[in-house]
Amino acid sequence: MYDVNAIRKDFPILEHVIYLDNAATSQTPKPAVEAINEYFFAYAGNYGRGAHRLARQTTEHYENSRETVADFFSCEPTNVIFTKNTTESINIVAHGQEWSPGDHIITSTIEHHSNYLPWVALRTHGVILDVVESNQEGIIDPARIDAAITDRTKLIALSHVSNVFGSVQDISRVIKIGQRNDIPVLIDAAQSAGHLRLSSNDLRCDFLAVPGHKGLLGPQGTGILILQDPEGLRPTTLGGGAVEWVRGCEYELLKPPACFEAGTPNIPGIIGLGRSVEYVNMLGVSNVEKHVANLARVAAKKLSEIDNVTVYGPKDRAGVVPFNVGQLNPHDVSMILDETSSICTRSGYHCAMPALESLGINGTVRASFGAYNTAKEVETLVESVSMIVTSLVESPHSVA
Numbered sequence: 594m595y596d597v598n599a600i601r602k603d604f605p606i607l608e609h610v611i612y613l614d615n616a617a618t619s620q621t622p623k624p625a626v627e628a629i630n631e632y633f634f635a636y637a638g639n640y641g642r643g644a645h646r647l648a649r650q651t652t653e654h655y656e657n658s659r660e661t662v663a664d665f666f667s668c669e670p671t672n673v674i675f676t677k678n679t680t681e682s683i684n685i686v687a688h689g690q691e692w693s694p695g696d697h698i699i700t701s702t703i704e705h706h707s708n709y710l711p712w713v714a715l716r717t718h719g720v721i722l723d724v725v726e727s728n729q730e731g732i733i734d735p736a737r738i739d740a741a742i743t744d745r746t747k748l749i750a751l752s753h754v755s756n757v758f759g760s761v762q763d764i765s766r767v768i769k770i771g772q773r774n775d776i777p778v779l780i781d782a783a784q785s786a787g788h789l790r791l792s793s794n795d796l797r798c799d800f801l802a803v804p805g806h807k808g809l810l811g812p813q814g815t816g817i818l819i820l821q822d823p824e825g826l827r828p829t830t831l832g833g834g835a836v837e838w839v840r841g842c843e844y845e846l847l848k849p850p851a852c853f854e855a856g857t858p859n860i861p862g863i864i865g866l867g868r869s870v871e872y873v874n875m876l877g878v879s880n881v882e883k884h885v886a887n888l889a890r891v892a893a894k895k896l897s898e899i900d901n902v903t904v905y906g907p908k909d910r911a912g913v914v915p916f917n918v919g920q921l922n923p924h925d926v927s928m929i930l931d932e933t934s935s936i937c938t939r940s941g942y943h944c945a946m947p948a949l950e951s952l953g954i955n956g957t958v959r960a961s962f963g964a965y966n967t968a969k970e971v972e973t974l975v976e977s978v979s980m981i982v983t984s985l986v987e988s989p990h991s992v993a
């Protein structure tokens with residue numbers, strides 16, 4: 594049975610706040626923090642180099658994390674590249690291959706800037722960017738992607754779950770479209786990894802960009818790039834730990850994943866991430882998916898029943914619920930929620946200006962749910978928003 598109260602004991606910070614900003618970053622459970630402490634207190638050394646015991650122990654723990662992550666995503670450890678966040682994972686794909694003038698990339702209007710700007714920047718190489726539009730609920734019809742394909746299409750880059758709308762894209766269909774046309778597909782799983790089950794076909798996309806610090810509950814500064822064909826991409830950072838040999842100006846890179854991880858990585862972070870992925874496995878992704886979807890569904894329904902509150906996104910959504918209260922500035926609403934009820938929400942344009950533009954607004958308040966949130970917290974959110982609306986009616990100038 595999914596016992597959210599038992600889970601919450603592993604997140605002491607939740608005694609002080611109602612944390613509804615999981616789409617930005619999540620809290621980290623005690624076992625992962627303890628694994629990080631253990632690294633610092635018991636065996637801290639560098640990774641992959643050095644013969645002494647601390648270096649060997651560190652390397653073993655780091656590689657154990659890679660195996661845990663590989664099991665989680667049903668791939669081989671050699672397919673797992675550790676990065677510092679989703680953004681870096683996507684940029685490695687953007688800069689790790691040759692682009693020629695006229696190459697064509699398909700993405701969408703609702704992407705986070707991290708899955709948008711790397712492709713926009715390739716236009717300086719003559720790459721043509723096709724930005725497919727979503728509907729008003731943030732859903733992209735895969736048929737539109739199919740229709741956008743040309744004989745020069747070299748990549749389809751799409752997010753699984755929108756951080757603006759909470760909409761879930763039919764990535765299985767998009768990946769099949771890519772496979773049928775022999776076009777690589779990149780899935781930005783920033784809002785889905787650890788929160789939604791990924792089918793075996795989903796996991797066969799060419800590039801899966803994943804944050805360690807959101808649904809996988811790992812520490813900040815951790816990310817993952819899963820590559821189907823690690824030999825097909827060129828490392829974008831060169832240096833120590835990534836080469837087999839160097840003679841004069843000649844060198845040979847190590848095999849993946851090592852060639853993609855030059856320099857000292859975020860060792861404590863990756864060790865903590867390994868432990869947090871075990872923790873998510875213990876919770877069960879399908880349990881988390883049901884729990885989070887239920888909270889989001891109830892929150893969206895109850896918020897939309899309040900006069901003067903607009904909720905965005907589809908009825909069937911992942912754990913993201915964006916809304917606005919009348920004409921109030923979203924930052925003011927978010928601040929009031931914090932000050933009156935210790936509720937942490939995100940406000941603003943959520944690093945996705947084109948998506949907000951498509952709605953004709955310049956910001957929302959975003960409540961986003963995670964494995965440890967409760968129905969009671971949803972109630973408090975709804976009551977607090979109602980209170981803001983009531984004070985707005987009673988005293989229109991005093992709220993903000």
Ligand SMILES: Cc1ncc(COP(=O)(O)O)c(C=O)c1O
Nearest residue numbers: 678679680705707752756783804
């Ligand atoms: C859909 C999406 N893509 C990419 C990112 C960037 O993630 P990161 O902060 O791990 O680089 C985010 C962050 O919120 C996101 O929601």
